[in-house]
């Protein structure tokens with residue numbers, strides 16, 4: 001609803017949408033009281049501000065026309081009274097500004113928390129399609145823009161509108177003929193200013209758009225600095241960026257010229273208007289139609305009206321910016337995730353055993369629907385067994401893990417856990433039952449203890465003893481204690497590649513992405529890591545994307561993936577016995593077999609070759 005409201009307001013259906021906006025504010029009771037108080041203070045301060053020129057005119061008249069004996073007394077008491085009134089006006093205005101600013105900050109806080117939780121609930125495909133920078137922008141600047149626009153800017157705008165209309169009314173009250181004269185010259189100038197303002201806005205938008213392009217280029221290149229460096233493209237990228245910012249500079253120069261002209265012209269026309277008012281007012285005064293105090297009041301009102309109109313135009317542009325931001329924000333806040341976040345059934349301890357099955361699954365990534373990854377893919381992993389998954393690079397091994405975690409849904413076919421379609425299960429619950437180890441090291445810049453607790457079902461309840469125990473199981477405790485701050489060591493920007501990349505709580509289902517890559521992270525402690533892995537896998541349903549011969553040999557069964565489906569599945573020896581089998585060919589290719597007949601395995605060199613191959617593949 002709010003998104004449409006913002007679009008409506010931008011499309012010019014102003015008044016009715018403003019009413020709707022106020023009714024939105026009414027629903028947010030935490031805003032209602034400060035807003036009402038602010039409107040009260042706004043009225044007081046505006047009334048005082050707008051009566052000031054009238055009374056100041058009276059003071060001038062007193063000075064000019066009453067040189068009587070008690071002149072000094074009456075002048076000082078009048079000034080004292082006016083100072084008191086002005087003080088009240090200033091206090092009311094300051095309170096209004098304070099109330100509106102704090103209300104704005106509260107709106108921003110609410111918007112940010114709502115938006116962040118809405119973003120985190122979106123399905124994974126959404127993040128494939130949306131750039132992180134864009135989301136961060138929504139979260140930081142769009143929220144601030146909208147908050148300001150709805151509070152401070154709105155109250156400044158109301159104040160400017162009230163002052164402009166009261167000012168015009170008072171100008172007519174003080175001198176109708178002079179007011180009519182001024183109003184006959186201002187509107188044509190205003191029309192010219194509006195046309196010029198539009199042209200300026202168009203230029204500003206072009207500058208901002210080209211700056212956004214340059215920033216996107218910089219963001220991508222810095223984010224992928226390894227690729228840029230690997231291809232030695234630094235100089236070319238510098239040139240590309242320079243070209244982009246050169247274009248921004250050209251546009252900015254054009255904009256600066258236009259702005260300079262605009263401000264020069266407005267300054268000149270303002271002075272000419274004042275001069276013509278003085279001229280016409282001087283004539284009126286000469287004919288005794290006006291007093292000097294009245295002319296002064298009139299000038300002050302004209303001055304206020306000018307300032308207020310300026311305020312109104314910046315109010316309008318700020319409002320439009322805020323509404324643009326609001327439209328974008330609400331689209332995101334109201335976006336329904338395409339996969340459920342926290343709905344569905346949970347299985348009891350006795351039902352949940354961890355048997356996994358894919359049946360005739362067809363899948364393609366939503367961002368590349370034409371590139372089919374699986375067609376008629378079926379695979380069954382009995383509860384408590386270890387399945388090693390092998391296959392050439394890019395065949396979709398990691399995708400299987402993503403599907404099991406329900407990061408994506410298959411196009412057709414089913415994935416079941418203990419006979420339950422995972423689409424029936426609550427994804428949030430289900431994921432807490434799965435232990436995953438990805439190739440990425442621990443990522444969050446908090447302490448090692450906090451990172452370990454992250455793997456628990458409820459991190460807030462994990463005790464220090466439990467954390468130490470988990471680290472012991474992973475053979476990582478002594479290694480962590482060697483750090484000066486032990487478990488409190490802060491994991492910096494991927495700085496510490498913990499061998500405990502798999503420091504997680506033993507869950508019923510384990511999905512391990514490439515033990516070779518994990519082990520390659522910490523070759524020194526390879527034996528310890530392997531031992532910890534074996535211990536963790538015991539009695540659990542494990543799917544491991546395997547690259548090491550020992551892992552393949554120890555698994556209960558091996559599945560060979562290729563052409564979008566499982567081509568072979570069985571025990572290691574059975575698969576190897578098939579002379580025309582893909583598994584055998586794969587093993588041969590990876591230099592496991594020293595000659596084609598004898599299974600004369602040099603395990604150590606075979607593993608080393610495989611590891612080298614993996615490293616090459618990764619590079």
Ligand SMILES: Nc1ncnc2c1ncn2[C@@H]1O[C@H](COP(=O)(O)OP(=O)(O)OP(=O)(O)O)[C@@H](O)[C@H]1O
Pocket residue numbers: 128365367368373391392393394395396397398399400
């Ligand atoms: N988020 C994604 N969006 C679109 N395509 C993707 C995405 N992730 C992976 N792919 C593509 O899907 C295919 C399978 O990728 P996947 O990572 O599952 O293969 P893999 O067998 O695990 O490869 P590797 O052994 O190299 O890690 C690849 O062609 C890859 O480019």
